[in-house]
Amino acid sequence: MEMDERKTKILQAIIRNYLETGEPVGSRTISKYTDLNLSSATIRNEMADLEEMGYIVQPHTSAGRIPSDKGYRFYVDTLMEAKEREVADMKDMLLERQDRLEDMLKSVVKILAKDTQYATMITAPMTHLNKLKFIQLSRVDSNHLLAVVVIEGNMIRNRMIEVSEEIDDETMLKLNMLLNTQLNGLAIEEINLSMVAKLKQQAGIHSGVIGDVIDEVVETLSEDKDLEVYTSGTNNIFKYPELADNESARKLITAFEEKEVLGDIIQNSEPGEETGIQVYIGGENANTNMQDCSVVTATYDLGDGMKGTIGIVGPRRMDYDKVVGTLKSIKTKLDDLYRKE
Amino acid sequence: MEMDERKTKILQAIIRNYLETGEPVGSRTISKYTDLNLSSATIRNEMADLEEMGYIVQPHTSAGRIPSDKGYRFYVDTLMEAKEREVADMKDMLLERQDRLEDMLKSVVKILAKDTQYATMITAPMTHLNKLKFIQLSRVDSNHLLAVVVIEGNMIRNRMIEVSEEIDDETMLKLNMLLNTQLNGLAIEEINLSMVAKLKQQAGIHSGVIGDVIDEVVETLSEDKDLEVYTSGTNNIFKYPELADNESARKLITAFEEKEVLGDIIQNSEPGEETGIQVYIGGENANTNMQDCSVVTATYDLGDGMKGTIGIVGPRRMDYDKVVGTLKSIKTKLDDLYRKE
């Protein structure tokens, strides 16, 4: 049996209706809902077919139908019309362009959660592929040095280093020069052992300090592998009965608390062809805690290889049109934001 | 009517039992539970008295009694024996003394949540009373300066500053000198307008940049008013039926997501006499979202006026002995940690 136009229309009507109400939809409803002018009996026959094909299921005999994962998938792939949607407040916010990326991300998830009424998350752009732009070593007090590392894209990392020997101003200057001339422009993968040895040699009697510093720099650079994830609107899950029961809620809250888990989910999402947007429906999610819900992710790109991901988590019956539309719009904005200049 | 020893014993027995089971306790249970050798009828009479005095309540006629807020209060104030409790893992962790305070705090809440099975939170030590220790201004690229500010206690803040005019090395050196000689050792409150004016004057043609920098510095220093709060074990609330229903859970999750709210709660807690530990039972909580639960806070002190707060949130019938004991122990450890040296 294959999908004809009428079946498609009916399936669409079922899904649309179910997205709205959250109740199984019956044949009579569809008979009136659509402009097909078919009796409920005919619809019933078609629905039996759709069920056989696996697009819809019955929670129990004598209930209406609800979309299966396959049904949603069909809807998302071929039926959905996601128009870019303006998000209020977002525009102003992005125009201001907070100088702290962190604050910007926090604002984005927050606005997104408020706008969509789902739980949202966003990862800071990954930087471990990036290049060292600038290192500054300063003496804070007699036995503490401060290493500030700036990475391409102006991400800043700093680190206190304890030193046993006191270091005079002249040496500081020399060390700074050394570090900057040798390391700038390198990606972390390029900092290998032989280079470290060379640096240490050049540092002479201060090779110990240089060693420490480089260790710290490398660690600093690799450290954002446990990348930051910001979340918002977790409480929105209580708006959807299918997620609000004790067990599901616990699972989700746990997942949202353990940012590492979130990071995995969000990071493993394929960039998703041309759009950069991916939809994972129910069982399609790799993470077991997420198989009761749907996750939509969007990869944004701030240029210089700095990519991050936005994720929206809601019930299976989430408003895919709206969510995808919103994400498209935000993705575009973020992509444009830094690239323009 | 006043509290005699027998009433006290009975009240204690009721509370202990209720803390364990979460079920209203009846007179017969107490009659067997205690070593008073009294019949249930006698207990009933005493319980009627205790109810009249407001220490216990009946959910409904023909149910046993449960402690009222007043009852818990009495228990916490005079009946509880909180012995310091070792927390596994904690010791090792603190000995290592992560160089990033942030990581340390994250570990603490995590371990605490795992140990107590309640939801936990911790604030980073407040620094806004602290003094500027060190400022470093560096040129990152032609139109970006990086300001790194180190505060007493080695808290680091940094900030990118956009400048229109390019600044040469010599000027950078001068500006750095100027900033450090003039501002070091000052608390934020001491940086006033006349001082800023003076600095600008001294900076001559670069007064614009100096102005920007000072603005940023001041903002940077004040910025940790929206202080960091780390949380863990939020999902533990689902372990306690009285908090796990939809409405209560939503409230709590929301509170835990909005760190500002948490910050208020945790910050407004009185240091709590000699122990530094405070217990807020049910309605005693100022925040409306928290009135279904109990909150125990402890103020820790890393020296140099750097104080932070730990909070544990659980049901009214939380194991106060354990929680207070644990907090005492951790508080001591944290207090000692940095002070020793």
Add this chain to the structure above:
DNA sequence: GTTAGCACTCATTAAAGTAGAGTGCTAATA
């Protein structure tokens, strides 16, 4: 002052009955 005994209350649970939504199937219709 303490306790045994008893009537009473009320939440909880189970069982039974009712209503209604929706289906599948059949036979009639266009």
Add this chain to the structure above:
DNA sequence: TATTAGCACTCTACTTTAATGAGTGCTAAC
């Protein structure tokens, strides 16, 4: 051949009723 009206059937959700039992308050006896 496709569509539809009609009907018996199914199953959930809700309401009602009854049974159970834990626990109380009170009284009278010890």
